[in-house]
Structure formats: C-alpha cells, structure tokens
Amino acid sequence: MSTHRIATRMERIVPFYVMDLLARAKQLEAQGRSVIHMEVGEPDFVTPEPVIEAGKNALTAGHTGYTAATGIPELRQAISDHYGRLFSLAIDPARIIVTPGSSGALQLVMSVLIDPGQQVLMTDPGYPCNKNFVELVSGVPVGLPVGPEMNYQLSSSQIEDNWSDNTRAVMVATPSNPTGTLVERDEMVRIHETVKARGGQLIVDEIYQGLVYGMSGYSALELADDIFVINSFSKYFGMTGWRLGWVVAPEPYVESLDTLAQNLFLSCASMSQYAALQAFSPQCLEVLEQRRQEFERRRDFLLPALQEIGFEVPVKPQGAFYLYANSSKLTSDSFSFAYDLLEAQGVAITPGKDFGIHRPEQHVRFAYTNSIENMAEGVRRIKEFLAR
Ligand SMILES: Cc1ncc(COP(=O)(O)O)c(C=O)c1O
Structure with a gap:
C-alpha cells in the first residue's frame, strides 16, 4: 500500500487556472511569439x-x-x-x-x-x-x-x-x-x-x-x-x-x-x-497617485474598446484594475475562448472559471495592468480572432 496519502482537504482545493494559462503564455513567448498580457493581477510598474x-x-x-x-x-x-x-x-x-x-x-x-x-x-x-x-x-x-x-x-x-x-x-x-x-x-x-x-x-x-x-x-x-x-x-x-x-x-x-x-x-x-x-513618504505617495491616474486612463480606454467588439460590462468598475466582462455574445464557453485566444492571437486573459461557479462560462476577466498601447494591440487581435 502506498504511503503517499494526500489529505482529503486537497480534493477541495482547486488550482488557479490562470497560472496554467500564464505558464502557456510564457512557453509561447519562449518560442518567440508575442503575447499581450491582460491576465496578471499585479501592477506592471516596479516598486517605487x-x-x-x-x-x-x-x-x-x-x-x-x-x-x-x-x-x-x-x-x-x-x-x-x-x-x-x-x-x-x-x-x-x-x-x-x-x-x-x-x-x-x-x-x-x-x-x-x-x-x-x-x-x-x-x-x-x-x-x-x-x-x-x-x-x-x-x-x-x-x-x-x-x-x-x-x-x-x-x-x-x-x-x-x-x-x-x-x-x-x-x-x-x-x-x-x-x-x-x-x-x-x-x-x-x-x-x-x-x-x-x-x-x-x-x-x-x-x-x-x-x-x-x-x-x-x-x-x-x-x-x-x-x-x-x-x-x-x-x-x-x-x-x-x-x-x-x-x-x-x-x-x-x-x-x-x-x-x-x-x-x-x-x-x-x-x-x-x-x-x-x-x-x-510624500515622494512615494506622489508616484502612486500618478500610477492611480494611469490606471484610470487605462480603464477608460479598455472599457469602451471591449464594449465595441461585443463584450458586455454592465457595471462600470470604480476600482482595482479589472474588468469582468460578459462574453456570452461571443462564446458559450469562456474557458476554451481564453485558451483559443492565447493560442491563436497571443492575448492572455483570465477565464471566469477561476472566480467561482456562478455563470463562469459567460465571463472573462481583463486586467488593465498593461500599457494602453499594448492593450490597443490586444483589442485589435481579439477583433481579428472574432472575425475568423
Ligand atoms: C482580493 C484579493 N485579496 C487578497 C489578495 C492577495 O494578495 P497579497 O497576498 O499579495 O497581499 C489578492 C491578490 O490578487 C486579491 O486580489
């Protein structure tokens, strides 16, 4: 009998799917593909x-x-x-x-x-x-x-x-x-x-x-x-x-x-x-305020850009750096949508499945932790993907 017995609680602890997606994105990048990252929940700025x-x-x-x-x-x-x-x-x-x-x-x-x-x-x-x-x-x-x-x-x-x-x-x-x-x-x-x-x-x-x-x-x-x-x-x-x-x-x-x-x-x-x-410190808080304003500009760019190509964001988010978009007009399965989008166009977003069991297949999360320039390219690629 095997002595390797993992505690039963681990059966209820599910992986963070976005980490798998991130690993695949890194793999693609290592092969020389360009990937636009909108999956990562951390600021793209280095520490002040x-x-x-x-x-x-x-x-x-x-x-x-x-x-x-x-x-x-x-x-x-x-x-x-x-x-x-x-x-x-x-x-x-x-x-x-x-x-x-x-x-x-x-x-x-x-x-x-x-x-x-x-x-x-x-x-x-x-x-x-x-x-x-x-x-x-x-x-x-x-x-x-x-x-x-x-x-x-x-x-x-x-x-x-x-x-x-x-x-x-x-x-x-x-x-x-x-x-x-x-x-x-x-x-x-x-x-x-x-x-x-x-x-x-x-x-x-x-x-x-x-x-x-x-x-x-x-x-x-x-x-x-x-x-x-x-x-x-x-x-x-x-x-x-x-x-x-x-x-x-x-x-x-x-x-x-x-x-x-x-x-x-x-x-x-x-x-x-x-x-x-x-x-x-005042110097640091000044830098952080500039970054906050930059995040706001990014939200104001990404929200209408996504709405224009068919995502629905019924509530305008007022904080953090995420847009939780309803993708049901574009796909009935946001999980494979996220993976296919990554493979086909090199755009990484997070499938709703990571965040619960309430209508996850209808949603994806965009993190605007990337520059407006890169996000514009990301949106262009998604548009191309949808037009296939
Ligand atoms: C809502 C929320 N709480 C907590 C955390 C954990 O962050 P940390 O341990 O880096 O403070 C995160 C990270 O993404 C988060 O989004």
Whole structure:
C-alpha cells in the first residue's frame, strides 16, 4: 500500500487556472511569439524607487534577522498614521498586525475565527483563494451568486436570507477582484449591522484601497472597531514580491493573532518591513497617485474598446484594475475562448472559471495592468480572432 496519502482537504482545493494559462503564455513567448498580457493581477510598474532604496539600505544596515511576529513597531505606527492621514482615524497600532501579504492575514484571520464546519459567506464570483483559506481550517466557504444588478457585491438582505446556525463570518472585498466594483458605504453599514445582529464576524478585504476612480474611497474601519480589515502593500503600493500586508483586528483577537503569527510565520521579511516605511513618504505617495491616474486612463480606454467588439460590462468598475466582462455574445464557453485566444492571437486573459461557479462560462476577466498601447494591440487581435 502506498504511503503517499494526500489529505482529503486537497480534493477541495482547486488550482488557479490562470497560472496554467500564464505558464502557456510564457512557453509561447519562449518560442518567440508575442503575447499581450491582460491576465496578471499585479501592477506592471516596479516598486517605487524610494521603497527600493530603503530596501537596499535595510540590508546594508543589517536588518536581516527576525522581527517581532506582529511586525516592527515603526511600521505598525506608520500604517496607523496612514489611516490618520487618509480617513482621520486614530487606529491603535497594537491592533495592526503586519503579515506576509494579505494572504498571510487571511490565513491568520480564518484560523482564529472559524471552527470546523462553520460557514463563511462570500461573493461568487470572488477572489479564488478565499474559499481555500476557509477550507484549510476545515470551514465551509459559501459562495453567494452576485450579478450586475447588485454591483457584483453582497447585500445585507442576501446575507440575511442565507444566514444559518452554522454561519460564522461574512467576507467582502471592496474594490473587488475580479469585478472592480465597490460596496457602497451605506450598504457596508447595513451589512455590518446584519452580521453583528446575528453574532457573526465581518471581514473586509481592502487590498485595492487607493485604486479607486472618480470618487473618494472609505475604510470599513470608519464604521466600527469590531471589523477585521485586511490590506496589503502588494497592489496600490506596487510591492507584490515583497510579501507584505496587514490586518487591523478587533482588540479581543489581537493576542490570538500574535500567537498564531509567531507559530506560522515567526516574522515577515525584515528587509520588506523597513522598505515599506518609505511607502508612505510624500515622494512615494506622489508616484502612486500618478500610477492611480494611469490606471484610470487605462480603464477608460479598455472599457469602451471591449464594449465595441461585443463584450458586455454592465457595471462600470470604480476600482482595482479589472474588468469582468460578459462574453456570452461571443462564446458559450469562456474557458476554451481564453485558451483559443492565447493560442491563436497571443492575448492572455483570465477565464471566469477561476472566480467561482456562478455563470463562469459567460465571463472573462481583463486586467488593465498593461500599457494602453499594448492593450490597443490586444483589442485589435481579439477583433481579428472574432472575425475568423
Ligand atoms: C482580493 C484579493 N485579496 C487578497 C489578495 C492577495 O494578495 P497579497 O497576498 O499579495 O497581499 C489578492 C491578490 O490578487 C486579491 O486580489
């Protein structure tokens, strides 16, 4: 009998299809083909110079060891000051736990909240890893179908209708991946009240905070101090590879999160933490604002360009860098559409299948993490593909 027995939970953890697609795209590129990338969920800009410089200096200064599991005090303070600057909030740095990406934060939060068999409600479509974080702690992820009529976001009434004795938490992301839509502030207030009234826990993923267009954003931290708020240096700050994020936790959970962080991670990379101190410097914030404006220009280019060739985007996304497009006028199977498009024309996009089971075959996600020039070429190639 084989001794190689993979735990049964792995049967419920599905691959991230876009990674397969990305691997194929790289293969094609290695063969000399040109590929236009609109599948990757990371900014195409490198980390701003002040952060890179600070990272180098951190190494020179010998910041190469473990730090406190919750992060260096200077960074927790800097994150607190950031909330002060943005939203006039005074967040106790003791509630801020620095983590290896927001992925680390999500693992910590699910671990301290969810007992085996307890449910976490979330959107479908939604960020694919969320359900796996719940699976990892033997919880039950429950994807609730959301469509354009509700901004692709959960509503308080939907949460009410789907609440059960086993429901422990609700997770929302604003702006969202893959749809780029926001939860309106009034709705977030209602969602919070609904969850609280049932003794549940609200978790808000604000990892795309700062990447909001044509309106001003808010933080769920403005509403109450009993919400878990997740954030990251990955997207807005352009630091995906530095693996640094954070969670602002309700005070009663801080000790457990600290204990778990000590065990799971020991600490985040010290170089990254010292570098991130510069992410809030005026020079860096200026660069980030220019990039935000560039993302907005890209959205304003790509949205009508896709609509013109037959994709439907019924809700204008106001954040992140994604367009979740209905492709049902062009194909009945978005999965093979994405693969065929890559093979035939060298354009990489993400099939809806990565984001859930609610009408995935009718959708694809475009990431506008590429220049307008390249995206224009991508759109031209898609048009050619559709005219075959
Ligand atoms: C909604 C959402 N949450 C969390 C993450 C995880 O990012 P990171 O671990 O780099 O902070 C991502 C990454 O794409 C995301 O889109």
